[in-house]
Amino acid sequence: MAVIEVDSVSKRFPDGTVAVDSADFTIEDGEFFILVGPSGCGKSTLLNMIVGLEDISDGTLKIGDRVVNDVDPKDRNLAMVFQNYALYPHLTVRENMAFPLRLRKVPDEEVNRRVDEAARILELTELLDRKPAAMSGGQRQRVAMGRAIVREPDAFLFDEPLSNLDAKLRVQMRTEIARLQNRFGTTTVYVTHDQVEAMTLADRVAVMRKGVVQQVASPKELYNNPVNLFVAGFIGSPAMNMMPGDLQGDTLRLPMVEVKLPEEVRSRLGGDVPEKVVVGIRPEHFQDAALLGEAAAHGATFTTKVDVVEWLGSELYVHFQVASDTDVAELADVSDLGTVDTPAAGGDVVARIDPASGLTKGQEAELWLDARRILLFDPSSGRNLLHSGEEE
Amino acid sequence: MEERRGNRLFWGLGAVVVVIYALVPVAWIVSLSLKEPADLTDGKFFPRSVSLENYRSIFDSSQFTSALRNSIGIALLSTLIAVVLAMFAAYAIVRLEFAGKAVLLAGALAIAMFPPISVIGPLFNMWRSLHLYDTWPGLIIPYMTFTLPLAIWTLSAFFREIPWDLDKAARVDGATPFQAFRKVIAPLAAPGVFTSAILVFIFAWNDFLFAITLTSTERARTVPAALAFFSGDSQFEQPTGSIAAAAVVVTIPIIIMVLVFQRRIVAGLTSGAVKG
Numbered sequence: 185m186a187v188i189e190v191d192s193v194s195k196r197f198p199d200g201t202v203a204v205d206s207a208d209f210t211i212e213d214g215e216f217f218i219l220v221g222p223s224g225c226g227k228s229t230l231l232n233m234i235v236g237l238e239d240i241s242d243g244t245l246k247i248g249d250r251v252v253n254d255v256d257p258k259d260r261n262l263a264m265v266f267q268n269y270a271l272y273p274h275l276t277v278r279e280n281m282a283f284p285l286r287l288r289k290v291p292d293e294e295v296n297r298r299v300d301e302a303a304r305i306l307e308l309t310e311l312l313d314r315k316p317a318a319m320s321g322g323q324r325q326r327v328a329m330g331r332a333i334v335r336e337p338d339a340f341l342f343d344e345p346l347s348n349l350d351a352k353l354r355v356q357m358r359t360e361i362a363r364l365q366n367r368f369g370t371t372t373v374y375v376t377h378d379q380v381e382a383m384t385l386a387d388r389v390a391v392m393r394k395g396v397v398q399q400v401a402s403p404k405e406l407y408n409n410p411v412n413l414f415v416a417g418f419i420g421s422p423a424m425n426m427m428p429g430d431l432q433g434d435t436l437r438l439p440m441v442e443v444k445l446p447e448e449v450r451s452r453l454g455g456d457v458p459e460k461v462v463v464g465i466r467p468e469h470f471q472d473a474a475l476l477g478e479a480a481a482h483g484a485t486f487t488t489k490v491d492v493v494e495w496l497g498s499e500l501y502v503h504f505q506v507a508s509d510t511d512v513a514e515l516a517d518v519s520d521l522g523t524v525d526t527p528a529a530g531g532d533v534v535a536r537i538d539p540a541s542g543l544t545k546g547q548e549a550e551l552w553l554d555a556r557r558i559l560l561f562d563p564s565s566g567r568n569l570l571h572s573g574e575e576e
Numbered sequence: 577m578e579e580r581r582g583n584r585l586f587w588g589l590g591a592v593v594v595v596i597y598a599l600v601p602v603a604w605i606v607s608l609s610l611k612e613p614a615d616l617t618d619g620k621f622f623p624r625s626v627s628l629e630n631y632r633s634i635f636d637s638s639q640f641t642s643a644l645r646n647s648i649g650i651a652l653l654s655t656l657i658a659v660v661l662a663m664f665a666a667y668a669i670v671r672l673e674f675a676g677k678a679v680l681l682a683g684a685l686a687i688a689m690f691p692p693i694s695v696i697g698p699l700f701n702m703w704r705s706l707h708l709y710d711t712w713p714g715l716i717i718p719y720m721t722f723t724l725p726l727a728i729w730t731l732s733a734f735f736r737e738i739p740w741d742l743d744k745a746a747r748v749d750g751a752t753p754f755q756a757f758r759k760v761i762a763p764l765a766a767p768g769v770f771t772s773a774i775l776v777f778i779f780a781w782n783d784f785l786f787a788i789t790l791t792s793t794e795r796a797r798t799v800p801a802a803l804a805f806f807s808g809d810s811q812f813e814q815p816t817g818s819i820a821a822a823a824v825v826v827t828i829p830i831i832i833m834v835l836v837f838q839r840r841i842v843a844g845l846t847s848g849a850v851k852g
Contacts, residue, residue, distance in 0.1 A: 237744050258750040274763045283759075284749035303779070308649075353733035 185373055186248040186338040187213050188234065193243035195229050195395075203229040205395040206243060211339075211388075214369045221392035222418070228343055230392070231375045235341050236260050245419075247338060258287075263332035267344040269324045270333075271316040277303075278312040281330045300331040305364075322353045324429040329364065339371040346381065359383060379419050383407070391415045413516055413566035416464050416559060422501065424559075425533045426518070428510045429463035431560070437465060439508035439531070441486035443555050451569045453560070461569065462516050463558035467501065470535030472543060473550040481557045491532070491548045500539040502549070506531045515563040596597070602827075608820035616816050625785040630821035636813055642794040643802030648824065648827060650712055651780040656720040658776045659769060661720070662727035667757060671743070681729075688725035692718070696789050703790055710792045718790070727772035734768030735761065770837050781830060781835040799826045 192206040204226040211217040219227040232238040234245060236257030245252050252260055263284070271280050275294045278299055285295045306326045316324055325345065332340050345361070346354045362385055376382055382389045383403040390400045391414070399411040403419075410416035416424050430437040433444045445453075470564050475483045494501040508531060512518060536550060543549050560569040608616065609630050618624070635798040641738040669677060699718065700709070708714035738761055748755035764767070787801035797805075803822055806815040 235748055237747065256752075257747045258752060260748075262748065264745065264748045266741045266745060268739060268741055270739065270741035272742060272746075272760055272764075274760075287750040287755065335749075487726075 185412045187211065187246075187370060188217075188339060188373065189244070189246035189301075190230075190234070190242040191246070193230070193233060193245055194241050195238060196241040202395050204233070206390075207390075207397045208243075209390055209397065209400045211371060211373060212568055213350055213371055216365050216374065216385060218374045218382040218386035218389045219377060219392060220376055220379055220389055220418075223377055224394075225392040226395040227375045227377075227392050231341055231343055232371060233261050234373060235264050241448065243301060254537075261335075261338045262341055263335045263337040263339075264341040264343065265325075265328045265332055266345055269316075269328040269348075271324055271327055273316055273439040274450045276313050276315055277308060277319075277327050277330075280316065280327055281334050286333065290341075292332055294524065295512055298334045298336075299330075302333045305333070306330050321349050322357060325349065325357055329361070333364070333368070337370070339373060340365070342372065342374040344376055345374075347378070347565050348377070361385065373528060380421060383419065391418060393396060393418075409571060410559070410568055411571050412568055413462060413464070413518065413561040416561070416568065417518060420466060422534045422536070424464045424466050425500050425532070426512045427463050427465075427533070428508050428512060428515055428563075429461050429560070430460050431459055436461075436558070436560075440488060441484045441553070443553070443558065445486040445558070446482060446555055447569065449556060449558065457560075457569055458562055458564070459573045460510075460515065460563060462512055462561040462563050464561060465533075465553060466557065467534045469501075469535035469554040469557040470537060471552045471554070472537045472541035473552040475538050476552055483553050485550060485552045487548060487550050488544055490545055490549050493543060493545050495539065498539065500537050500541060500543070502535045502543055502551075504533055504535070504551075506533055516561065557570070588692055605820050605823050608816060609824050611817060613817055616814070630817040631825070634818050634822050634825070639794060639802055639805065640799070640818075643797050643799045644825070646712070646794075647781060647798040647800075648829070650715050650719070650796070651777050652714045653712070654723070654780040655773050655777045657716065658720045658723050658727055659773045662724055662731050662772060663762065663765070663769065665724075666728050666731035667761065668737050669730050671740070681732075684725035684728050687721065688729075690722075692722060692785055696785060699786075700789055710796050711788060712796055715780075715783075715786055715796060715798065716791050718786050719776070719783065723776040723779050727776055729766050730772045730775070731765060734765045738764050774833060774837055776831060777833065781826070 188211040190207050190209050190211070192208050193204060194206050195201065195204040196202050203259075207230055219230060221227050228235060229238055233240050236252070238257065240253050247262070269553060272283065275283065281299045282295050285298065286387045290298075292575075298511075300309070303312055306329060308323070308330060311319060311323060311327075316327065317325070328345070342361070346357055348443060358381060365385075372408055374381075374385065383406075386403055388400060388402055388405055391406065393414050397417050399406060401409075403528075405414060406419045410419065413426070417426065427439055429439075429547040430485075434450050436443045436445055488504040488506075490502055490504055511531075537543070537551075561567065562569055596683070607621060608621055610626045610628070611618075612625060612627045612629060615624050624839075668674075669725050703709040703714050708717070742760050742764070743753075746760045747753065751759065782800065783798070784800040787798040788804060791797040791801060798845065799822065803819050806818050806822070
């Protein structure tokens with residue numbers, strides 16, 4: 185059990201690249217904390233610095249009350265689950281799980297008790313005498329977690345633990361990790377590039393990009409009140425739609441329609457607002473105008489040609505094109521968002537509407553967008569112009 | 577069906593020919609070693625009467641027994657030291673980033689390709705002034721030097737196959753770097769260790785050049801060199817029988833070692849190639 189304090193921690197490699205640029209946050213005791221970002225954003229490096237496998241170039245790292253910058257990994261009392269599980273192939277499951285305890289010279293009886301207990305929790309009892317080679321991916325994953333649990337460490341660290349599993353197993357193990365973390369209440373730091381994992385598991389998430397922590401907040405806060413264009417585009421699936429917009433007074437001119445910004449939105453806009461902005465609209469903030477009724481007053485209605493319809497039973501995605509003379513990619517830096525869901529490439533917009541709607545492919549449809557939920561970004565800095573400082 | 581039988585016959589015959597070709601000299605030596613001194617030159621493949629006289633005589637002479645002792649000791653020590661050093665070196669080469677890594681590896685290979693005969697003269701003089709001449713270390717050092725490169729190359733191929741995450745996992749699990757190496761990495765590289773050990777052992781065991789040049793007495797002379805100094809009972813008698821018996825005796829340890837480690841070696845020689 186421990187608080188992990190990351191205080192302006194940086195990592196510079198000898199060749200000059202800055203992998204992590206003064207990361208600054210505190211992971212509370214018992215919190216499930218996730219580091220998320222596209223590959224190469226420095227999240228794994230940061231995790232390795234916390235566990236001690238990478239040196240810290242700058243800043244202070246505290247676990248509990250102890251500054252651990254120069255503490256050897258073996259003395260940090262953290263347990264780590266690796267992406268490829270890193271089970272010792274020459275040892276059986278039992279020996280694998282007992283390995284950290286044996287190194288600590290824990291008495292045999294205690295070792296057996298803890299290993300049996302962990303095996304019971306993880307349903308590994310029957311597999312204790314097997315070697316890792318004779319096990320499936322999901323089982324190996326559980327052994328790796330068992331090896332972490334028996335330690336009774338100050339914190340669990342996970343490095344992309346689910347990325348080697350197939351989709352179905354991934355969902356299953358995700359639930360299992362959440363349940364284990366609940367059960368033990370141990371501080372957990374978890375690295376992933378998958379924002380869905382981050383959203384579903386985390387108490388709080390740190391979104392990283394190019395070595396810089398963009399925002400540290402709860403999943404809900406990240407989704408509703410992203411600090412900048414990157415966070416907005418990275419979090420959410422399907423990704424937020426982005427399009428260029430002209431802001432004149434309280435009128436926002438979008439490629440497909442002109443929207444009058446409601447008072448509640450305008451009041452949050454600061455003083456110096458650029459004329460050209462990037463507009464972010466989440467897919468669910470569109471609706472089939474025919475299904476609306478009263479609510480229509482808060483937004484704008486427009487007509488468009490339905491390009492593609494994806495019907496998933498509980499959800500209906502409608503794709504349509506917007507024509508504009510400027511591309512979002514020319515206005516703002518959205519480059520590394522491409523590693524996740526591509527946001528509105530080439531003017532393609534996704535709307536998530538009520539499946540009760542009868543919209544079909546090729547049809548001229550009347551759609552409505554919710555003006556209260558529009559996000560506006562400064563194209564040069566990517567800053568969310570509507571970001572409110574305090575959490576909701 | 578017909579074709580398959582023909583095929584099998586072809587390969588079977590081929591195998592028999594190769595085995596005979598390879599084993600006839602060995603069989604000849606065995607036969608010689610079992611002959612009575614008087615029959616040695618009778619030119620017959622099968623001894624007229626089998627006698628162990630030759631074996632008895634070589635084990636009676638301290639010349640052979642001390643050579644055997646030297647051979648075993650020197651070969652085992654060379655193997656041990658070379659393999660341990662090679663493990664550390666290979667591990668460092670694989671895991672650490674340091675300047676001149678490529679040069680080091682190329683240098684090691686260059687040493688392996690260096691013909692021993694070209695250093696033997698200077699070595700003889702150096703060893704005499706360093707008082708290493710005619711001592712065990714005097715042979716162990718060159719054996720080690722000439723086998724280390726091969727051992728390093730073999731072992732680094734093995735270490736490269738071991739995921740680095742295993743070291744890291746062991747470190748996080750509470751192991752010191754050396755514990756991680758000893759408890760996780762070394763056991764996983766065992767086939768590689770056995771492979772290089774047997775290569776080093778065979779080199780040291782079979783070497784004649786260094787042994788004949790750098791020794792002068794029973795203190796350090798190994799069997800291959802000692803064989804050259806065997807003499808008959810009288811100056812008119814060739815020591816053929818004794819040499820044959822000694823040759824048979826020195827072959828036995830190698831055969832045993834290869835048989836014992838055969839499976840591990842085969843696993844070792846191939847497992848580095850394909851990720852299992």
